[in-house]
Amino acid sequence: MEAKSVSSHFGAHHGPQSDMVNGTNAYEYPGKRYSSSPHKDVLADGCVGCHKDIKQLSGTDMFDIKAKADYDRDGTVEAVQMEVQGLLDALVNENGTGYLQTMNPPMFKKDAKATFHELGSGWAGSKSGSWSEAQIGALWNYKMIIEDRSRGVHNATYTMQVLYDTLKALNPRLNESLRPR
């Protein structure tokens, strides 16, 4: 598959929260195995059925849930949502060094941030190009994870697996030893 045009509207249907909880509908890479956090079987009870004691990380809009590893490899094991954000930043960041900003033609503007708000306003507006399947898959997964808006809380395992495989497809030298199994 090769795509000659994509638009800011390309992507999974809006509101992918249930897909994320169920661990499905990301662009899954051939030869990779995907699994899930044990969320889908208990969803009827709602989040607070199990997570009555979760607090907010002070000064942020994130939950105080520590990640299992330093997934974004910045030297600190942070909250799950910060680790996910760190991986999303590899795709789009304010310094303009993200994979979706440095491909030719770029999908996102040089000063875009990896946020829900800037999915539309940060879109570079490239009208045509010749992107690889790995690049189109990366766009799909980036948008799905951003639009889920939980930054991994709905399904940390699937979110990390999809992000690692997305980054690995764009950078074959990526160290993926921390990818959840």
Ligand SMILES: [Ca+2]
């Ligand atoms: Ca980290």
Ligand SMILES: [Ca+2]
């Ligand atoms: Ca980080």
